[in-house]
Amino acid sequence: MLEVAALSVSHGRIRALQDVSLTISPGEVLAVAGMNGAGKSSLVNAICGLAQARSGRVTFDGRDITGQPLHRMDGIALMPEGRILAPSLTVAETLRLGAGRVNRREHDQCRAKVLARFPELGSRLGQRAGTLSGGEATMLALGRALMASPRLLLLDEPTLGLSPSAAERVFHVLEELRNDGLTLLLVEQNIHMALGFADRYLLLRHGLAVGAGRTPTREQAERFEEVLLGNNSTGENPC
């Protein structure tokens, strides 16, 4: 479904990502892990055209989408790091924005599905996004992404800043989305939750892919974290 080949991203003189490749098959969940500054957001942003790739290729369903802006990517949606909601827009207006160019009937159908998934948003359609709690704002950001009816959802740290119970709710929703057949690329700071949930992982370090494979078993997880936290100087694949 998604193929990323030797993708490199620079921000000015900083090499954020170097020759990173990955594939995701339909229905799979890929967790992208790594410490702060490892290049996770640069990877996600370059996949969906928000960061410019210096080199490499991104292919979605066989189409080359390298550098294409997100709004032209039929089938891919992003929940960006920090949620990025316009605080003065209402919940209804935010969801409308996520739908893009669809007719009224398509919008209403899609919104009904989103509101069935997030009942807390239904009673707040006229409330401004800036007044929502962290958990509600996260559901709105997820709902906005789902309004695009994606087949592949990119999630950049969806539990950032949330309480443990709100983070659990996010993973509960992600589980439902997976059961509905959605393909997920998940950047997640809560490594335990991410590895417990994903089918496969990609480990980044200083912009390089230093490990990839099926998610580790409980026994392998400790070893994995050693590498992740930088206690292992070889950068070897932990699994």
Ligand SMILES: Nc1ncnc2c1ncn2[C@@H]1O[C@H](COP(=O)(O)OP(=O)(O)OP(=O)(O)O)[C@@H](O)[C@H]1O
């Ligand atoms: N717009 C930018 N301008 C300059 N440097 C940037 C920019 N965005 C990212 N960087 C740098 O690129 C590197 C990778 O950053 P990136 O945000 O991709 O990492 P990350 O793994 O997502 O980190 P975090 O977990 O802290 O969000 C870092 O050194 C960062 O400082």
